Amino acid sequence: xxxxxxxxxxxxxxxxxxxxxxxxxxxxxxxxxxxxxxxxxxxxxxxxxxxxxxxxxxxxxxxxxxxxxxxxxxxxxxxxxxxxxxxxxxxxxxxxxxxxxxxxxxxxxxxxxxxxxxxxxxxxxxxxxxxxxxxxxxxxxxxxxxxxxxxxxxxxxxxxxxxxxxxxxxxxxxxxxxxxxxxxxxxxxxxxxxxxxxxxxxxxxxxxxxxxxxxxxxxxxxxxxxxxxxxxxxxxxxxxxxxxxxxxxxxxxxxxxxxxxxxxxxxxxxx
Amino acid sequence: xxxxxxxxxxxxxxxxxxxxxxxxxxxxxxxxxxxxxxxxxxxxxxxxxxxxxxxxxxxxxxxxxxxxxxxxxxxxxxxxxxxxxxxxxx
Numbered sequence: 001x002x003x004x005x006x007x008x009x010x011x012x013x014x015x016x017x018x019x020x021x022x023x024x025x026x027x028x029x030x031x032x033x034x035x036x037x038x039x040x041x042x043x044x045x046x047x048x049x050x051x052x053x054x055x056x057x058x059x060x061x062x063x064x065x066x067x068x069x070x071x072x073x074x075x076x077x078x079x080x081x082x083x084x085x086x087x088x089x090x091x092x093x094x095x096x097x098x099x100x101x102x103x104x105x106x107x108x109x110x111x112x113x114x115x116x117x118x119x120x121x122x123x124x125x126x127x128x129x130x131x132x133x134x135x136x137x138x139x140x141x142x143x144x145x146x147x148x149x150x151x152x153x154x155x156x157x158x159x160x161x162x163x164x165x166x167x168x169x170x171x172x173x174x175x176x177x178x179x180x181x182x183x184x185x186x187x188x189x190x191x192x193x194x195x196x197x198x199x200x201x202x203x204x205x206x207x208x209x210x211x212x213x214x215x216x217x218x219x220x221x222x223x224x225x226x227x228x229x230x231x232x233x234x235x236x237x238x239x240x241x242x243x244x245x246x247x248x249x250x251x252x253x254x255x256x257x258x259x260x261x262x263x264x265x266x267x268x269x270x271x
Numbered sequence: 272x273x274x275x276x277x278x279x280x281x282x283x284x285x286x287x288x289x290x291x292x293x294x295x296x297x298x299x300x301x302x303x304x305x306x307x308x309x310x311x312x313x314x315x316x317x318x319x320x321x322x323x324x325x326x327x328x329x330x331x332x333x334x335x336x337x338x339x340x341x342x343x344x345x346x347x348x349x350x351x352x353x354x355x356x357x358x359x360x361x
Contacts, residue, residue: 154299193289
């Protein structure tokens with residue numbers, strides 16, 4: 001049975017697209033047939049994160065309007081044969097996303113894929129609601145920062161009231177917390193909300209902590225999802241999170257600062 | 272934690288963030304399932320009170336609470352403290 005995952009946050013710029021790309025690649029690497037869909041109509045960027053921006057011919061809105069078939073619009077990833085990308089339209093607006101035709105697309109996708117990752121736009125308007133409507137599970141991407149946590153709380157409320165599962169009175173959408181851009185050193189200095197604080201406030205299960213890292217921008221620059229940057233901390237953190245999502249028991253990492261020398265610790269300097 | 276960090280932690284900005292966050296969320300969560308007419312009701316109640324005693328907007332809180340299948344409307348009004356007796360006589 002195919003599973004639909006929404007990567008959502010309410011707030012923009014917290015790492016939804018980075019996480020969607022990483023998760024989709026992580027799932028595909030483990031052999032699951034995976035599709036990742038950009039719901040950010042008008043501001044598409046998943047194609048950039050996946051490095052397939054030159055291969056976009058048809059997009060989600062084309063499929064919704066019957067101007068292309070799903071098969072024509074799905075872009076096969078060049079690195080992983082069981083991974084496909086569906087781009088958002090860059091020229092239309094978010095109101096193009098109607099629930100009913102979207103449902104038909106999901107019915108079709110369910111036949112060919114094990115996991116369908118929906119990269120939500122920021123906000124709580126139509127586009128964001130469309131992205132979460134069909135979800136079985138939600139990954140709430142949150143930065144350890146007040147406005148991000150507040151917006152995550154808001155989107156949790158919307159998941160609980162406006163998703164298909166909520167409307168039909170079915171089992172609620174399963175919620176997972178992914179804390180991104182985490183800086184354990186700043187947390188230790190009392191300059192940043194800790195993951196424990198964020199989890200306590202949102203009270204949803206913690207899926208993973210992705211440390212703040214230069215590797216994320218490097219990955220974006222070259223269109224290679226950061227999870228493929230094997231040695232980097234975010235790659236390992238995403239791998240762990242994907243493993244946990246699939247039910248593996250993996251201890252959390254990257255929540256404490258890397259060990260530093262005595263002198264550096266005494267002065268409290270960043271390594 | 273570093274030697275200097277120990278002193279910094281006391282008034283850490285992170286704990287201020289947590290406190291502010293807890294405050295806004297406790298209000299927003301209360302209003303999440305509230306009916307759409309609640310803000311208008313609050314405005315009308317405020318207008319009615321203002322006819323008798325001037326109070327600032329934030330002194331009136333209207334919220335809906337759900338308990339065991341019954342909905343309860345809570346109206347909390349902070350009235351200004353009474354002026355001392357002598358002054359009132361004057």
